[in-house]
Amino acid sequence: MARAGLTADRLTQAGAELADEVGFDNVTLSALARLFDVKVASLYSHVTNSHDLKTRIALLALQELADRAADAVAGRAGKDALVALGNVYRDYAREHPGRYAAMHFRLDRETAIASAGVRHSAMTRAILRGYDLAEPDQTHAVRLLGSVFHGFATLELEGGFGNSSPDSQESWTRTLDALDALLRAWPAPD
Amino acid sequence: MARAGLTADRLTQAGAELADEVGFDNVTLSALARLFDVKVASLYSHVTNSHDLKTRIALLALQELADRAADAVAGRAGKDALVALGNVYRDYAREHPGRYAAMHFRLDRETAIASAGVRHSAMTRAILRGYDLAEPDQTHAVRLLGSVFHGFATLELEGGFGNSSPDSQESWTRTLDALDALLRAWPAPD
DNA sequence: CGAAGCTACCTAAATACATTAGGTAAAACT
DNA sequence: AGTTTTACCTAATGTATTTAGGTAGCTTCG
Numbered sequence A, B: 001m002a003r004a005g006l007t008a009d010r011l012t013q014a015g016a017e018l019a020d021e022v023g024f025d026n027v028t029l030s031a032l033a034r035l036f037d038v039k040v041a042s043l044y045s046h047v048t049n050s051h052d053l054k055t056r057i058a059l060l061a062l063q064e065l066a067d068r069a070a071d072a073v074a075g076r077a078g079k080d081a082l083v084a085l086g087n088v089y090r091d092y093a094r095e096h097p098g099r100y101a102a103m104h105f106r107l108d109r110e111t112a113i114a115s116a117g118v119r120h121s122a123m124t125r126a127i128l129r130g131y132d133l134a135e136p137d138q139t140h141a142v143r144l145l146g147s148v149f150h151g152f153a154t155l156e157l158e159g160g161f162g163n164s165s166p167d168s169q170e171s172w173t174r175t176l177d178a179l180d181a182l183l184r185a186w187p188a189p190d
Numbered sequence C: 001c002g003a004a005g006c007t008a009c010c011t012a013a014a015t016a017c018a019t020t021a022g023g024t025a026a027a028a029c030t
Numbered sequence D: 001a002g003t004t005t006t007a008c009c010t011a012a013t014g015t016a017t018t019t020a021g022g023t024a025g026c027t028t029c030g
Helices: A008-022 A029-038 A040-045 A050-073 A078-095 A097-102 A109-114 A118-128 A137-157 A166-182 B008-022 B029-037 B040-045 B050-073 B078-095 B097-102 B107-115 B118-132 B137-157 B167-183
Strands: none
Touching: A008 A029, A008 A097, A029 A040, A029 A050, A029 B137, A050 A097, A050 A118, A050 A137, A078 A097, A078 A118, A078 A166, A097 A137, A118 A137, A137 A166, A137 B137, A137 B167, A166 B137, A166 B167, B008 B029, B008 B050, B008 B097, B029 B040, B029 B050, B050 B078, B050 B097, B050 B118, B078 B097, B078 B107, B078 B118, B078 B137, B078 B167, B097 B137, B118 B137, B137 B167
16 A cells, blocks of 8 residues: 655645636545545545645635735836736636635634735735825725725636626726826825 | 425525525525424425525525615715715625625526626616716726725625724725726726 | 654544435315 | 325435544654
8 A cells, every 4th residue: 555645735735726626615625535546534634624724725825826926026116016916916816716715715813814914915015105105095005906906806707797898808907007097196085 | 294384585585694694605405404494305395406595595695785786876976876886885795794795606697697786787887977987998997896896895804904903994985085086087098 | 674653544433415216294276 | 075286204325524543654763
């Protein structure tokens, strides 16, 4: 009986790939066991349970995306940085829909705080340095950008925009234009 | 043996309430059967399977929210209408998180086309009549508004904004202000 | 190099949900 | 009242999760 050589990391990685193929909700320990040609119970030596596996996939995705984002915004500022960051989010969601969904798996507070999730808001805040926003407006803008990026990616993925004209790429470009214009002329409260 | 008096509608309604309590993903036929003190197999006389039940809950939510939205925007225009529509979405997500999640259950194309989902985009388009946007910009704006509403509601629900200052109500108000300003001064493409 | 210990993987069993096939009794209709 | 319809049932199968306890392969150290 040769061993399969499983580790938590290999399971997480395989789980992430599986998520992209069949959807995050359909990532099961059973499916992973089949993949590695191993009995299900054996996986419990590596992850504590199904929830643990999903948490690990979520953390993987958060980190992967944070890395990409950091890379994309490095050396850019203003609209250039905004577009780069937005594209990283949208492209990741399209290339890795399962991992993207995994990122919104509910983490307990400690795990969330220790996760790469914090880097995401930090980076969004960073690109706002190219615009002239003082607190608390900066925080409002961070939340708005997060909402648009996440909302657009989600709706586009689930086909909420239809597949008719104008195509969603066009809408995305114009959305980024609009956000840039908005941030340059951020309105005072009414 | 007195009968429970089940119908597809009663199951759907109970399923929607259950979704709000335990989350849409945790709505199971088993749980519903327990609720009505009936054997699980009995439910298959009323819904064809679990997927069917979830579809029905999704349709219920879409319709319920479309009704509320229609009510809210009636007799309003411009920013007034924008704020009303935005609030309907956000409030529904907070009051009925399970149903809100249900709305994004993937429907097959026919079902989606026959659903109240189409009323949603129609209403968003309607409030844009208060702003001066010609096609295809109007479609881009519809998609942007959808993204912001959905993204904000989702992130707020899952605690993505933290519970620190400034509170999310404040960000929401400012987001609506920002959208209004943006729509009034919609930028031309670069 | 061989014994000791660690651990990766196993079998077995309990629990839960989804689904189908085929039966019985309550309601509805004539 | 008799017949049809149907709401609900029992029984059985398949799949996923999880725990308890065992065995064989790898590592380590005398």
